[in-house]
Amino acid sequence: MGGGRGTIATKASNILGVSAYYHDSAAALLKDGELVAAAQEERFSRKKHDARFPGNAIRYCLETENLRLTELDRIVFYDKPLLKFERLLETYLSFAPSGFRSFVAAMPIWLKEKLYLKTVLKNELAQLADCKPKDLPPLLFAEHHQSHAASAFFFSPFERAAVLCLDGVGEWATTSTWLGSGSDVEPLWEIDFPHSLGLLYSAFTYFTGFKVNSGEYKLMGLAPYGEPKYADLILDKLLDLKDDGTFRLDMQYFNYCTGLTMTNARFDALFGGPPRKPEGELTQREMDIAASIQVVTEEIVLRLARTLHEETGEKNLCLAGGVALNCVANGRVLREGPYDNIWIQPAAGDAGGAVGAAAVAWHDYDEQPRRRNGNDGAVADRMHGSYLGPRFAPEQIRAELDAMGAKYSVLDDDALFSTTAQQLADENVIGWFQGRMEFGPRALGGRSIIGDPRSAKMQSVMNLKIKYRESFRPFAPSVLSERVSDYFEQEAPSPYMLIVAPVREELRLDLTDEQQQLFGIERLKLKRSELPAITHVDYSARVQTVHEETNPRYHALLKAFEERTGCGVLVNTSFNVRGEPIVCTPTDAYRCFMRTEMDYLIVENFFLDKREQPAWDDDTSWQDEFELD
Numbered sequence: 001m002g003g004g005r006g007t008i009a010t011k012a013s014n015i016l017g018v019s020a021y022y023h024d025s026a027a028a029l030l031k032d033g034e035l036v037a038a039a040q041e042e043r044f045s046r047k048k049h050d051a052r053f054p055g056n057a058i059r060y061c062l063e064t065e066n067l068r069l070t071e072l073d074r075i076v077f078y079d080k081p082l083l084k085f086e087r088l089l090e091t092y093l094s095f096a097p098s099g100f101r102s103f104v105a106a107m108p109i110w111l112k113e114k115l116y117l118k119t120v121l122k123n124e125l126a127q128l129a130d131c132k133p134k135d136l137p138p139l140l141f142a143e144h145h146q147s148h149a150a151s152a153f154f155f156s157p158f159e160r161a162a163v164l165c166l167d168g169v170g171e172w173a174t175t176s177t178w179l180g181s182g183s184d185v186e187p188l189w190e191i192d193f194p195h196s197l198g199l200l201y202s203a204f205t206y207f208t209g210f211k212v213n214s215g216e217y218k219l220m221g222l223a224p225y226g227e228p229k230y231a232d233l234i235l236d237k238l239l240d241l242k243d244d245g246t247f248r249l250d251m252q253y254f255n256y257c258t259g260l261t262m263t264n265a266r267f268d269a270l271f272g273g274p275p276r277k278p279e280g281e282l283t284q285r286e287m288d289i290a291a292s293i294q295v296v297t298e299e300i301v302l303r304l305a306r307t308l309h310e311e312t313g314e315k316n317l318c319l320a321g322g323v324a325l326n327c328v329a330n331g332r333v334l335r336e337g338p339y340d341n342i343w344i345q346p347a348a349g350d351a352g353g354a355v356g357a358a359a360v361a362w363h364d365y366d367e368q369p370r371r372r373n374g375n376d377g378a379v380a381d382r383m384h385g386s387y388l389g390p391r392f393a394p395e396q397i398r399a400e401l402d403a404m405g406a407k408y409s410v411l412d413d414d415a416l417f418s419t420t421a422q423q424l425a426d427e428n429v430i431g432w433f434q435g436r437m438e439f440g441p442r443a444l445g446g447r448s449i450i451g452d453p454r455s456a457k458m459q460s461v462m463n464l465k466i467k468y469r470e471s472f473r474p475f476a477p478s479v480l481s482e483r484v485s486d487y488f489e490q491e492a493p494s495p496y497m498l499i500v501a502p503v504r505e506e507l508r509l510d511l512t513d514e515q516q517q518l519f520g521i522e523r524l525k526l527k528r529s530e531l532p533a534i535t536h537v538d539y540s541a542r543v544q545t546v547h548e549e550t551n552p553r554y555h556a557l558l559k560a561f562e563e564r565t566g567c568g569v570l571v572n573t574s575f576n577v578r579g580e581p582i583v584c585t586p587t588d589a590y591r592c593f594m595r596t597e598m599d600y601l602i603v604e605n606f607f608l609d610k611r612e613q614p615a616w617d618d619d620t621s622w623q624d625e626f627e628l629d
């Protein structure tokens with residue numbers, strides 16, 4: 001079925017994209033080619049990086065359009081399970097006999113779920129739809145990197161672009177390049193497993209004692225505390241990097257093909273001893289390793305981006321895949337790379353595969369043309385600011401708050417923005433819950449914890465009393481889009497907080513000779529700029545530009561704060577504690593508010609003061625409820 005290219009289907013078309021069974025399960029709904037809903041399963045199940053069948057996320061997507069699952073035109077899975085199985089089988093066999101043990105260990109999982117994935121998926125969908133598997137809408141499978149590429153290009157503001165997918169591993173490809181034009185995304189070339197930038201970064205995530213597939217962000221945050229003294233060693237021993245950015249890893253240092261860990265004893269010997277134990281003390285070695293792998297990653301990404309530019313001549317670049325969440329590398333591509341514009345899919349990891357898979361079905365399979373949204377600039381993309389999750393009506397918020405015995409007042413918009421701005425200026429920490437929940441790993445002012453970036457104590461208060469997480473981790477700024485270049489060395493919009501830029505020179509504070517001697521974590525305590533809470537130790541910041549068009553309420557709050565203080569920036573961190581998925585419902589938000597030392601909670605127009613709340617009798621401590629990430 002499907003009309004020919006150039007015609008729009010006359011019947012409403014509903015396509016569900018699904019990503020599952022690997023990490024970060026998600027669902028997305030495309031209605032007549034427009035992305036109307038997308039969410040990750042973890043937000044509903046409250047299990048971080050939940051990889052199970054995303055039944056809750058699918059149910060949510062269907063509810064937004066009042067659809068039954070059987071009314072969908074098609075369902076598209078983001079990955080081809082048999083290709084992945086073939087990779088596993090070939091990998092284990094080619095590394096045999098040393099790979100035999102992990103082969104046996106991994107096999108039962110694959111036999112049970114992955115090999116029969118199509119059957120498993122159909123059964124789960126049928127159960128959700130309360131129908132027989134044969135009565136389900138047609139089920140399609142896109143390829144893993146094709147889903148990433150489609151999520152990057154089709155939702156970008158560009159008519160044409162080069163596309164670079166940087167991933168751990170999909171089926172075989174780990175890095176892939178594409179050319180996007182109109183309604184087509186054509187493959188160019190790829191680098192295949194086991195040579196993987198994502199897995200290389202993950203190997204170091206593991207070695208420095210962080211959790212693979214979630215601790216990569218921490219490793220990136222640690223890098224500015226160290227010196228890249230191992231960078232040459234990495235380039236010498238671990239990989240053969242060509243001028244064009246393509247590379248091969250020397251597999252004798254890695255264990256991920258044959259063992260159950262990422263690195264091995266030979267790797268340990270290169271970096272002066274065994275991996276750091278999780279939650280063990282962070283030493284200068286880990287900081288130097290973090291700085292080193294970060295530099296190498298940036299070098300590879302820059303070289304790949306340049307090669308792709310030479311080959312395609314395109315002035316726009318789209319990025320997706322887990323490595324595209326490395327916002328320090330993205331910032332360098334923007335500033336030093338050959339492209340005029342870059343756009344990064346905000347759900348760059350596997351969750352975004354659900355969005356991409358649905359778009360593959362619409363443009364590639366159904367041959368439907370791509371439409372632009374007619375806006376210019378940053379909001380010209382098709383992601384709706386990534387505000388694609390659930391929203392809550394006042395009656396529902398009131399019911400949830402009442403059920404927990406919460407005490408609140410309801411303010412009109414003007415009072416809400418001005419009161420909140422004043423509380424922020426008084427160094428209070430505020431839970432800010434407005435509109436639709438974000439899709440992708442970053443909170444963008446829909447489910448955020450916010451504070452005053454001028455406050456010297458804000459970084460440690462937020463890390464230790466609110467998030468209960470490692471003190472070295474930096475916080476990100478939300479800035480009025482129209483004022484971004486007043487604070488940062490950046491002009492381009494960054495609505496998804498995926499680009500790191502330097503804080504402007506004029507805002508930086510000079511360090512004394514004595515301060516300059518400080519090493520590693522000692523540097524954290526120094527006041528580095530007029531906006532200390534969002535300035536990392538290397539004077540960088542992970543910028544989110546806030547646009548009136550996509551988030552008018554957050555923009556209005558920033559305006560009110562600016563009127564009061566002259567400062568058009570806020571600290572923005574995700575609304576959760578360490579190990580907890582970002583809050584989804586008012587109930588999640590209130591629980592998180594009461595478990596932490598947050599001062600105020602604002603849920604749409606409901607205003608809650610911590611001092612007025614009844615004693616919180618919560619017998620399940622969050623430390624037991626959420627596994628540390």
Ligand SMILES: [Fe+2]
Pocket residue numbers: 144148167168169170321322349350
């Ligand atoms: Fe992926």
